[in-house]
Amino acid sequence: MSNAKSRHFQLQRLADGVYAAVASEGGYAICNAGIVDTGDRTIVFDTFISLNAAKDLLRVAKRLTPQNVIRVVNSHYHSDHVRGNQVFPPDVDILSTATTLEGIAHEEPEEIEWEREDIPKAIVDTKSKLRLEKDPKRRRELVLSIVYYEAIMKSLPKLKTRLPNITFEGDLMMHGTRRQVELLSLSGHTASDLVLYLPDEKIVFMGDLLFVNMHPYLVGGSPERWRKSLRKIGKLEVQTLVPGHGPVGKPSDLSLVDQYIQTLESIARNMVKMGKSPEAVSLQPVPPPFDNWYSSLEGIFAMNLDFLYKYANQEAQRAHWTAELTST
Ligand SMILES: [Zn+2]
Known part of the structure; x- marks a missing residue:
């Protein structure tokens, strides 16, 4: 075979x-x-x-x-x-x-343009991060990110x-x-x-x-x-x-x-409730049992949490306005 x-x-x-x-x-x-x-x-x-x-x-x-x-x-x-x-x-x-x-018709042209402009620089940046990184798990994710970018770059000219x-x-x-x-x-x-x-x-x-x-x-x-x-x-x-x-x-x-999903949602809701700033998202550690999971592109956990933080913020605002409207 x-x-x-x-x-x-x-x-x-x-x-x-x-x-x-x-x-x-x-x-x-x-x-x-x-x-x-x-x-x-x-x-x-x-x-x-x-x-x-x-x-x-x-x-x-x-x-x-x-x-x-x-x-x-x-x-x-x-x-x-x-x-x-x-x-x-x-x-x-x-x-x-x-x-x-x-979705493909709408997103691909913009995405391809972004990739043509930004991926060469992303490869250089990720390679320099890799040179300084000691942690094996972080190194693996950086290597995977470089492979991901290279996979895109190889196909772009003929895409x-x-x-x-x-x-x-x-x-x-x-x-x-x-x-x-x-x-x-x-x-x-x-x-x-x-x-x-x-x-x-x-x-x-x-x-x-x-x-x-x-x-x-x-x-x-x-x-x-x-x-x-x-x-x-x-x-x-x-x-x-x-x-x-x-x-x-x-x-x-x-x-x-x-x-x-539930764990990250509750972390995000708690952050909003405690009035934490969006910047605090990047400081959050990955909770167990997900701390040994990895990403094929670095930083997915922080991106997810940032997304859910914004989501929870909107939820809190909606709840606030509903309460205001019903009390008047
Ligand atoms: Zn997908």
């Missing part, structure tokens, strides 16, 4: 015809992807951030299921899950929700945003000759997060609604909706959960992310 290998990801067989492509540390995939043989079609779930990693994904999908027509699904609009779309041949359909299509060509709202069922595949429409990490659920195998590809042993990225999402989505997946009683980032997980990883 030498053809099914890539330096960017490790292929993990979860069931007959069901594979997770788990991003290798130091490779350019950055996020995880899935390959699912439905019998007559092969679904590729997410396409990585780098064109080279995506080319390997396409090669592996073809190698595993040479007889099948390939279909791509984008879980959500974030660049690390969709940029590989363009390496798939033009006759390969790319499916997403309408909200995800809008041409390829949007999904089939969109839908709500859930979508695919009745393959070999198995049933359900695309379930959830949200919380973004306004639209698709998960790919295999009811017979009790496997779910979670996109970024799940991170395993890593800080999930909460910024721009909705903590309430995220937790609601996690509860919904919990009810499906799945056994194997493929996260958007990190190793393949188990059901208890759902509750850990739920607990992470």
Whole structure:
């Protein structure tokens, strides 16, 4: 199976015809992807951030299921899950929700411009931080950040945003000759997060609604909706959960992310209640049991806390005005 290998990801067989492509540390995939043989079609779930990693994904999908027509699904609009779309041949359909299509079309031009201007400097800065850093955990995160930036830089010159060509709202069922595949429409990490659920195998590809042993990225999402989505997946009683980032997980990883969101929310609310300034956010230590989690981009914990601090501040202001209005 030498053809099914890539330096960017490790292929993990979860069931007959069901594979997770788990991003290798130091490779350019950055996020995880899935390959699912439905019998007559092969679904590729997410396409990585780098064109080279995506080319390997396409090669592996073809190698595993040479007889099948390939279909791509984008879980959500974030660049690390969709940029590989363009390496798939033009006759390969790319499916997403309408909200995800809008997200890619709206966010990518601005993001690409920002990256062209700012990433070269970010690489230089991160490399100089790395030279001074002694702590092994911090060093690992800085190295991962550099790899993340380099993955982007390598693809930028050839990047041409390829949007999904089939969109839908709500859930979508695919009745393959070999198995049933359900695309379930959830949200919380973004306004639209698709998960790919295999009811017979009790496997779910979670996109970024799940991170395993890593800080999930909460910024721009909705903590309430995220937790609601996690509860919904919990009810499906799945056994194997493929996260958007990190190793393949188990059901208890759902509750850990739920607990992470709740813990950070309560830290943020307390900070607002005690009148702490936004600057105090960066001084907050990572609470256990999350202090041994890492990030593929440095500083995710502080970004999350800053986001939830602002969220809690708005909440407090809304409560204040409601109280004022009802007392007059
Ligand atoms: Zn994401």
